[in-house]
Amino acid sequence: MSAAMAWRVIPWASLVETPWKNGGGTTTEIAVAPAGAGMDDFDWRLSAAKVGGPGPFSSFPGVDRTLLVVDGAGIELRLAGEGSVLVERGGSGFTFAGDAAVTSTLPGGPILDLNIMTRRDRFHHAVYRARDVGPVGLPLGADLVLVVALAGRAELAAGDRTVRIDKLDTLVIDGDATGLELEGGGDIVVITLIRQGA
Structure with a gap:
């Protein structure tokens, strides 16, 4: 991480x-x-x-x-x-x-x-879904990332740390989230927030 x-x-x-x-x-x-x-x-x-x-x-x-x-x-x-x-x-x-x-x-x-x-004059957001095993592929430059489990349990890992989230639990990531991977399956939505005028 x-x-x-x-x-x-x-x-x-x-x-x-x-x-x-x-x-x-x-x-x-x-x-x-x-x-x-x-x-x-x-x-x-x-x-x-x-x-x-x-x-x-x-x-x-x-x-x-x-x-x-x-x-x-x-x-x-x-x-x-x-x-x-x-x-x-x-x-x-x-x-x-x-x-x-x-x-x-x-x-x-x-x-x-x-x-x-x-x-819209303060933040811009982008939303995409990630399913199954593999890197989530978060974009560079996000100020904040929200990851919500949409079905079942999802496991997310960065470096030597792993977190499990159940349906509708939300992982809030503050800072550089590159390298985050979805492990063991799952269905998540990834929301990136970028501050405007920063």
Whole structure:
């Protein structure tokens, strides 16, 4: 493990689920920066939501977001003036502007989704999935990396250190994460966060 790398695990079991204001589902905040930030002043936010029915998405001006489906068949997003897209389980998600007027339907019933949101003048994010054995191949230059297990248990190693994360546990890596490898199978999503104007 690089001396510049520090990491910690956020166990899913330690997090609290709260209802949406409109009653359409529940959300679980996994991590947010700065710590304690609300919906209007975060730099970035990672959360998971249970979506139980169709309805409008909340507006987040100045924010870019990516949504992935963890459980359930999928969610259809209808973006005003841009048509619709079906986000299915197993994919790398869909990225869209939080400013957009979005409504959703659930063709296959309720889902659990994963959301990463970044305020675009402060952070940029990229999302990709890694499966099975082998190097994760993290890009250089990320300020922070979030690794979320999407199914089963994943083992990640860097140098002589190994960490195991179960479904929806999150590994937070601060610093240079090159050389991180996924061992023993698994299905993870890797989110890189790069500070803007740094």
